[in-house]
Amino acid sequence: MPLLYVNFLSPVPRRAPFKHCFGHTIDAKRSVPFFPNKMLISLLREAVGWTGVVSSNLWKTGPRAVLSSFLPVLVYSFPSLRKVMLNHKLTGDQLEYQKLARDFAERELAPNAHKFDSSAEFPREILSRAFESGLLNTQVPEALGGLGLSTYDGAIIAEELGAGDCGIAGSAEASTFAQQFLIDFGSKEQHDEYLTPLLDQPALAGYAAGGGIKSSRVFFRREGDEYILSGRHGAIINGGVAQWYLVRAQEDRRETEGRSKGGSSADKESFSYFIVKADDDGLVFGERSALLGRRCMVATSARFEEILLPATSLLGTIGQGLEIHTRCLTKTYPLAAAGMVGVARASLEHAIKYAKERTTFGVNIGNHQAIAFMLADMAKDVEAARLLVYQAAQLADQGHVSTTEAVCAKAFAQDMVMRTTCDAVQIFGGYGFSREYPVEKLMRDAKVYQLFENTSESTKVELGRELVMSV
Numbered sequence: 180m181p182l183l184y185v186n187f188l189s190p191v192p193r194r195a196p197f198k199h200c201f202g203h204t205i206d207a208k209r210s211v212p213f214f215p216n217k218m219l220i221s222l223l224r225e226a227v228g229w230t231g232v233v234s235s236n237l238w239k240t241g242p243r244a245v246l247s248s249f250l251p252v253l254v255y256s257f258p259s260l261r262k263v264m265l266n267h268k269l270t271g272d273q274l275e276y277q278k279l280a281r282d283f284a285e286r287e288l289a290p291n292a293h294k295f296d297s298s299a300e301f302p303r304e305i306l307s308r309a310f311e312s313g314l315l316n317t318q319v320p321e322a323l324g325g326l327g328l329s330t331y332d333g334a335i336i337a338e339e340l341g342a343g344d345c346g347i348a349g350s351a352e353a354s355t356f357a358q359q360f361l362i363d364f365g366s367k368e369q370h371d372e373y374l375t376p377l378l379d380q381p382a383l384a385g386y387a388a389g390g391g392i393k394s395s396r397v398f399f400r401r402e403g404d405e406y407i408l409s410g411r412h413g414a415i416i417n418g419g420v421a422q423w424y425l426v427r428a429q430e431d432r433r434e435t436e437g438r439s440k441g442g443s444s445a446d447k448e449s450f451s452y453f454i455v456k457a458d459d460d461g462l463v464f465g466e467r468s469a470l471l472g473r474r475c476m477v478a479t480s481a482r483f484e485e486i487l488l489p490a491t492s493l494l495g496t497i498g499q500g501l502e503i504h505t506r507c508l509t510k511t512y513p514l515a516a517a518g519m520v521g522v523a524r525a526s527l528e529h530a531i532k533y534a535k536e537r538t539t540f541g542v543n544i545g546n547h548q549a550i551a552f553m554l555a556d557m558a559k560d561v562e563a564a565r566l567l568v569y570q571a572a573q574l575a576d577q578g579h580v581s582t583t584e585a586v587c588a589k590a591f592a593q594d595m596v597m598r599t600t601c602d603a604v605q606i607f608g609g610y611g612f613s614r615e616y617p618v619e620k621l622m623r624d625a626k627v628y629q630l631f632e633n634t635s636e637s638t639k640v641e642l643g644r645e646l647v648m649s650v
């Protein structure tokens with residue numbers, strides 16, 4: 180394993196004075212000299228793709244030397260943390276996507292946010308205009324006539340739409356998540372049947388793939404070449420307004436294993452994905468839920484009443500669900516987290532504006548340290564979440580299969596957006612609680628991010644499991 184040699188404290192450039200460390204050979208050509216003040220830049224340039232970092236400071240004494248020696252060794256020893264040196268500079272194309280999405284958000288989403296929040300009307304016309312602007316179905320491959328954008332590109336767009344109004348953008352977001360599964364694991368026939376029609380006219384997809392075991396449980400059984408789906412799902416965004424739904428189902432072994440058991444824990448890990456069309460017999464949606472936030476999104480429960488599906492509706496193979504889920508979340512989680520960054524950014528921008536306008540005790544409230552600290556915390560949270568999103572998205576685009584970065588991005592953003600929007604309400608004081616000001620809506624909108632696409636607790640469970648399993 181070649182190691183990168185970094186001398187942190189030496190005042191002059193030095194090459195590695197040793198050939199072996201921790202049982203590994205140091206590649207002389209890659210043992211580059213460093214000035215301390217250029218260390219970081221050199222590290223950024225040199226470290227990508229390298230397999231380790233060691234420091235000659237192990238030979239020196241004192242806590243500073245030891246710390247500066249071991250920290251990089253530790254960081255670069257973890258495979259999942261090793262590829263953190265990524266380029267977050269937006270390309271010319273990405274700046275254009277960002278501008279397109281930002282203009283759309285400022286023109287169509289932000290000015291209508293309050294109206295659709297109050298009426299809870301499904302924003303069909305605005306979604307049609309998003310389709311015409313090219314902002315729906317952005318990840319569908321070019322080969323099918325789509326834009327074929329990367330996860331990183333998609334995240335840039337998702338942040339802008341989230342900052343405009345995550346309620347109106349929510350339908351598009353859920354549709355993108357469902358599509359991602361088909362993009363990555365669908366056959367050519369499934370691409371033609373389900374993805375291509377989404378490019379012909381404004382249309383959406385939905386997914387019934389999350390939810391707690393009790394509230395959402397869909398089973399399948401085989402009959403010859405066909406499958407029969409039964410069960411229910413607690414909440415599906417775009418339920419009743421989408422063209423097709425991606426549905427997660429477990430093999431039904433209740434007859435053979437006893438109804439009360441409802442499957443062993445191994446079964447719960449073993450599941451499959453099916454595509455159900457809106458007009459399939461037996462798909463029955465419940466009443467539309469009245470939501471706390473993102474109120475114009477359509478979310479309904481659904482019953483699957485012995486739906487007969489052809490073999491071609493199976494995504495991948497039987498029992499491949501966990502693999503499909505794991506691979507796809509490396510893309511869907513950063514996209515979801517990017518929307519959260521957008522909402523948090525919007526609340527920060529409102530809070531800064533208000534802190535400059537509102538005066539108490541003869542000064543703008545932004546001059547009070549309590550408010551300035553709150554703004555500073557919000558700003559660093561937004562920046563950190565965005566970087567986690569960019570990192571996870573870029574790694575997903577590079578085909579990196581570890582889910583750690585995606586789960587970190589989502590776990591951090593889920594709680595960050597709640598904190599940030601609550602603080603914005605606090606900065607607005609009593610007005611923050613009033614519907615006449617924009618921030619209470621953002622706080623209500625933010626709450627669902629801690630609940631859907633896995634609750635914050637479940638996301639942390641997922642992350643903990645990944646960390647333990649990767650050791």
Ligand SMILES: Cc1cc2nc3c(=O)[nH]c(=O)nc-3n(C[C@H](O)[C@H](O)[C@H](O)COP(=O)(O)OP(=O)(O)OC[C@H]3O[C@@H](n4cnc5c(N)ncnc54)[C@H](O)[C@@H]3O)c2cc1C
Nearest residue numbers: 386387388389390391394414415416630631632633634636
């Ligand atoms: C507005 C809205 C839209 C939604 N849209 C969709 C959609 O489009 N598609 C979809 O598939 N799902 C959707 N959902 C469902 C969502 O994914 C679930 O609500 C969510 O996964 C939680 O499941 P649950 O409601 O059954 O909660 P439960 O699983 O009953 O959880 C209750 C509480 O227990 C905690 N908990 C549960 N298990 C653990 C554990 N192992 N460790 C620690 N804590 C735990 C949870 O974090 C939570 O706090 C939507 C939900 C909402 C609110």
